[in-house]
Amino acid sequence: MSRVAVIGAGSVGSTIAFALLIQRISSEILMVDIVQETAKGQVSDLSDANFIASNHVRVGTFEEAGQSDIIIITAGAKQKPNETRLDLIDRNYKILDNVIGSMKPINPNAILLLVSNPVDILTHIAQKLSGLPKNQVFGSGTFLDSARLRRKLSSILGVSENAIHCYSLGEHGDSQIIAWNSASVGGKPLLEFPEIAILDKELIAKEISNKANEIIKLKGATFFGIAGCVSLVVQSIIFNQRHIRPLSTYIEEYGCVFSMPVVLGRNGIEKVIDIDLNQEEKDKLKQSSKILREICAKYT
Ligand SMILES: NC(=O)C1=CN([C@@H]2O[C@H](COP(=O)(O)OP(=O)(O)OC[C@H]3O[C@@H](n4cnc5c(N)ncnc54)[C@H](O)[C@@H]3O)[C@@H](O)[C@H]2O)C=CC1
Numbered sequence: 591m592s593r594v595a596v597i598g599a600g601s602v603g604s605t606i607a608f609a610l611l612i613q614r615i616s617s618e619i620l621m622v623d624i625v626q627e628t629a630k631g632q633v634s635d636l637s638d639a640n641f642i643a644s645n646h647v648r649v650g651t652f653e654e655a656g657q658s659d660i661i662i663i664t665a666g667a668k669q670k671p672n673e674t675r676l677d678l679i680d681r682n683y684k685i686l687d688n689v690i691g692s693m694k695p696i697n698p699n700a701i702l703l704l705v706s707n708p709v710d711i712l713t714h715i716a717q718k719l720s721g722l723p724k725n726q727v728f729g730s731g732t733f734l735d736s737a738r739l740r741r742k743l744s745s746i747l748g749v750s751e752n753a754i755h756c757y758s759l760g761e762h763g764d765s766q767i768i769a770w771n772s773a774s775v776g777g778k779p780l781l782e783f784p785e786i787a788i789l790d791k792e793l794i795a796k797e798i799s800n801k802a803n804e805i806i807k808l809k810g811a812t813f814f815g816i817a818g819c820v821s822l823v824v825q826s827i828i829f830n831q832r833h834i835r836p837l838s839t840y841i842e843e844y845g846c847v848f849s850m851p852v853v854l855g856r857n858g859i860e861k862v863i864d865i866d867l868n869q870e871e872k873d874k875l876k877q878s879s880k881i882l883r884e885i886c887a888k889y890t
C-alpha cells in the first residue's frame with residue numbers, strides 16, 4: 591500500500607499526479623487544494639486517464655494527507671517573468687505554515703517532499719514545522735536543473751543523458767553551481783572531452799539556471815520537467831531503489847538546506863554523498879549558503 595498525497599492541485603500538482611498515475615507508481619493518489627473545485631476538477635480529469643493505469647485517484651482532506659506515506663507539497667504562488675524564486679518566500683511561507691498546521695498530527699513515518707519555491711528555504715522551514723526526522727523531509731532541489739544540464743551535455747556529446755554523471759548543486763535558484771570537476775562520462779572525467787574543454791562553462795551555467803525563467807516568459811509556468819523528476823523520486827522511495835539524486839537536504843558543512851547528491855530509499859534520504867568539489871566551487875556554495883541562512887533565520 592502506498593498512498594501519495596499531492597497538496598496543491600495546480601499545474602505542478604496535477605502533472606505530478608498524472609506522471610505517477612501513468613507509470614503506476616503508487617496505489618492511491620489524493621489531491622488536496624484549498625480551492626475544493628480545483629481538486630475536484632483535477633480528480634475528475636485525471637480519472638479519465640484511469641483506463642491506462644487503473645490507479646485510484648480521489649480528492650483528499652488535509653487530515654488524510656497527513657496520514658499518507660508520501661506527502662508532496664506543491665501549494666503556493668509561482669514566479670512571474672523575471673521574479674526570482676526567493677521573491678516568493680513571504681507568500682509561500684504562510685501557505686506552508688497553513689498546510690503543515692492543517693495536516694497535524696502527521697504520520698511519523700511519512701516522507702514530506704517539498705516542491706513549492708523557494709524549495710530549499712521551504713524545506714528547511716518544513717523540517718522545523720513538521721517535527722519529522724530530517725531524512726524524511728527534503729526537497730526536489732536541483733534534480734530538475736541537473737536534468738536540464740544533462741540534456742544539454744547529451745546534445746553536445748551525443749551520448750544518453752543516463753551516461754552523464756554531472757550535477758547542478760546548491761540552491762535551486764540563481765546561486766546554484768555546476769560540479770564540473772567531479773563529472774564523468776563512461777568513466778572518463780567530463781572535462782577531458784574535447785567538446786567540453788572548449789565550452790564556455792559560465793554561459794552553460796547561466797543557461798541552465800535561467801531555463802525556468804525562459805519557459806515562464808513563454809508559457810507562464812513550468813511543470814512537465816518537475817513532474818518527471820518527482821515521479822522518479824517517489825518511485826525510488828516506494829521501491830527502495832537507492833538511486834543517487836541531487837536533492838535539497840540539510841548539509842551540516844554549510845549549515846543550510848540545499849542540494850547535494852543523496853542516496854534515496856525507503857527512509858527518504860539514506861545518505862549524503864560527500865562529492866569532490868574544488869575550492870572555487872566550495873567558495874561559491876559557502877556564499878550561497880550564507881544568503882539562504884540569512885533568509886531562513888527570518889522565518890524559523
Ligand atoms: N521545485 C521546482 O523545481 C519547481 C517548483 N515549482 C513551484 O511549484 C509551485 C506551484 O506551481 P504551479 O502548480 O505552477 O502553481 P498553480 O498556481 O498552478 O497551483 C498552485 C496551487 O496551490 C493551491 N494552494 C494555494 N494555497 C494553498 C493552501 N494553503 N493549501 C492547499 N493548496 C493551496 C492553489 O489553489 C493552486 O491550485 C510554485 O511555488 C512554483 O514556483 C514549479 C516548477 C518547478
Ligand SMILES: CC(=O)C(=O)O
Nearest residue numbers: 675707734802812816
Ligand atoms: C519554476 C522552477 O523552479 C523551475 O522550473 O525550475
